[in-house]
Amino acid sequence: MKKFFYLFFALVFLASCGPQKVDVLILNGTVYNGVDEESKSVNIAIKGDQILEIGEFDNSKFEATKVIDAKGQIVSPGFIDPHTHADRELVLQEASHNKPFLFQGITTVVTGNDGESVYPISRFKELCLANGIGTNVIPLTGHGTLRDESGIKTQTNPDEAALNLMKEKLKQEMEEGSFGLSTGLFYSPGSFSTTDEVISLAKVLKLYNGIYDSHIRDESSYTVGLLKSVAEVIEIGEEAKVPVHISHIKCLGADVWRYSDSIIAMVEKAQLEGVQITANQYPYRASATGLKSALIPKWAQSGGMDSLRYRVEKSTTRKKVLEGITKNIKRRGGGKSLVMIKAYDKNLLFKDLTTISDSLKLSEAETALKLVLGGFIRIASFNMTDYDVENFMSQDWVVTGSDGNTGHPRKYGSFPKKYREYVQEKKLMSLGKFIQNSTAKTAEIFNLKNRGVLKPNYKADIIIFDPNTFKDRATFDNPFVLASGLNYAIINGKVSVDNGKFTDQLNGEFLTRD
Numbered sequence: 001m002k003k004f005f006y007l008f009f010a011l012v013f014l015a016s017c018g019p020q021k022v023d024v025l026i027l028n029g030t031v032y033n034g035v036d037e038e039s040k041s042v043n044i045a046i047k048g049d050q051i052l053e054i055g056e057f058d059n060s061k062f063e064a065t066k067v068i069d070a071k072g073q074i075v076s077p078g079f080i081d082p083h084t085h086a087d088r089e090l091v092l093q094e095a096s097h098n099k100p101f102l103f104q105g106i107t108t109v110v111t112g113n114d115g116e117s118v119y120p121i122s123r124f125k126e127l128c129l130a131n132g133i134g135t136n137v138i139p140l141t142g143h144g145t146l147r148d149e150s151g152i153k154t155q156t157n158p159d160e161a162a163l164n165l166m167k168e169k170l171k172q173e174m175e176e177g178s179f180g181l182s183t184g185l186f187y188s189p190g191s192f193s194t195t196d197e198v199i200s201l202a203k204v205l206k207l208y209n210g211i212y213d214s215h216i217r218d219e220s221s222y223t224v225g226l227l228k229s230v231a232e233v234i235e236i237g238e239e240a241k242v243p244v245h246i247s248h249i250k251c252l253g254a255d256v257w258r259y260s261d262s263i264i265a266m267v268e269k270a271q272l273e274g275v276q277i278t279a280n281q282y283p284y285r286a287s288a289t290g291l292k293s294a295l296i297p298k299w300a301q302s303g304g305m306d307s308l309r310y311r312v313e314k315s316t317t318r319k320k321v322l323e324g325i326t327k328n329i330k331r332r333g334g335g336k337s338l339v340m341i342k343a344y345d346k347n348l349l350f351k352d353l354t355t356i357s358d359s360l361k362l363s364e365a366e367t368a369l370k371l372v373l374g375g376f377i378r379i380a381s382f383n384m385t386d387y388d389v390e391n392f393m394s395q396d397w398v399v400t401g402s403d404g405n406t407g408h409p410r411k412y413g414s415f416p417k418k419y420r421e422y423v424q425e426k427k428l429m430s431l432g433k434f435i436q437n438s439t440a441k442t443a444e445i446f447n448l449k450n451r452g453v454l455k456p457n458y459k460a461d462i463i464i465f466d467p468n469t470f471k472d473r474a475t476f477d478n479p480f481v482l483a484s485g486l487n488y489a490i491i492n493g494k495v496s497v498d499n500g501k502f503t504d505q506l507n508g509e510f511l512t513r514d
């Protein structure tokens, strides 16, 4: 009888020791956890939407629905992109897969940048969830959007009631889960606001642990200048006592080349004084913006297109507008460095301003004015130096971002380009540093508590790429080409890219601030 008793217990013991069921096992990879600079040879078990275990465990203790052999490949947390214009596409059924970002290894995108967001957040969420989304989404609330919604638009000094209405709307957005406020102080209508207005809004964020993110007032020498614009961000952080973040940090144009040293010194001094200030950057020497924003003098833009048309019909103001355009073309490095990447007339595409003006037999300023009056054109503007790009990139507080929008290859290539060019070719940074500044650090900036790191109980957002073939393929002539080398993307524990192919599953979640 005793014998049977022991046998029974032995069987129960063996049964309880049988393999535990999990959803995905990732074996034999070179694993960067997002926090440590060095890699480890460890395995990862995923159950549901979370990482169950990561370590040197014996894989026979798990029985997985899917086993991925990652031998010779890099395993990393999914990248987090702090600045995108993906919101425009996430709400469209045919584009909500977000593949341009996903194939760069991005599993979470921040949206609502540069002061423009889908309003209100609750509607944005509804639109995203109606179609399903290919990556996770973090929503910010746009300052320009709030100005429009509060009826302030391009007024410089809104009255008390309008200002309060705007603050109420921001509060509402934060209650609905917004992660913070974005501004586009270079663009209309944000450009019409004072620093005090922005500070009073940023103070609302304090109540919700929100972040202030800014396309700063002037990245060049248009108005207050680059250094004063960085000082403005620091002042907002000091006064409102909230974390501040400079989007797509750069020195735009010959007038401000090599200012990166001064900016780094300013930021580090502010950090020592207790301001939480960080930045993001895309790894290209060309920026992208509207031809109008780049070249038409600010004073001539006020009141919109009709006012501009009226001004250029009068010969005296036309002369002044053309003088301003000439200065701005020079500021951006000349007509050859301005390339049309999105235009109402496809014959203009990928041509530079000098070439177009030669064929029209007009001056470059006259040509630019004619093009602006014809309709919307976006340009790539080659206006940065390698010195400044690499100087910013080497700072611990500068994370990777794409600023992905239509026409610039950065929408399809930023993260793999940084890996290919600055990790592999130029060896400016280690692979571990690149991953830290594309995952865990960005999660920390946006106060994401359970993403961006490979750790038990964290959400399973994981990518696996081939270190030899992971690269950008989008160029300025051909900007719509997906990156190569991403073999797997797992989002919220589910496989979105399997052996290099999109699974057609929309596994992203709409994230709200907790």
Ligand SMILES: [Zn+2]
Residues within 6 Å of the ligand: 114, 215, 247, 248, 403
């Ligand atoms: Zn921007």
